[in-house]
Amino acid sequence: MTALATVLSKDHQAGGTYIQQPVEVSRSFRTAREIPIAESYAFDLQLEGVADPVRASFNTVKSRQFEVGQKVRVQYVRRGIPPLWQRITVLDMTPVEPH
Numbered sequence: 001m002t003a004l005a006t007v008l009s010k011d012h013q014a015g016g017t018y019i020q021q022p023v024e025v026s027r028s029f030r031t032a033r034e035i036p037i038a039e040s041y042a043f044d045l046q047l048e049g050v051a052d053p054v055r056a057s058f059n060t061v062k063s064r065q066f067e068v069g070q071k072v073r074v075q076y077v078r079r080g081i082p083p084l085w086q087r088i089t090v091l092d093m094t095p096v097e098p099h
Contacts, residue, residue: 007067075093
């Protein structure tokens with residue numbers, strides 16, 4: 001799906017590491033693995049036709065082109081079972097060119 005949205009906030013997310021613990025059922029010895037997480041920017045977006053804000057995250061290079069208050073075009077998918085739960089996952093975001 002595609003919709004227009006407004007950027008409500010832009011927050012820097014510092015890079016770091018995530019430690020993944022093995023959960024295998026075996027007798028072999030496995031150690032935890034460190035997985036690097038790149039720094040990024042998290043955006044709160046107000047999609048047209050959606051009541052609650054939606055959150056998206058992009059790398060620092062792509063995020064340079066977006067500022068708070070800017071209109072953007074968002075590609076997203078809606079997942080879940082509507083009466084029970086629903087989640088919107090943002091796939092891509094591009095700036096809307098002024099006419």
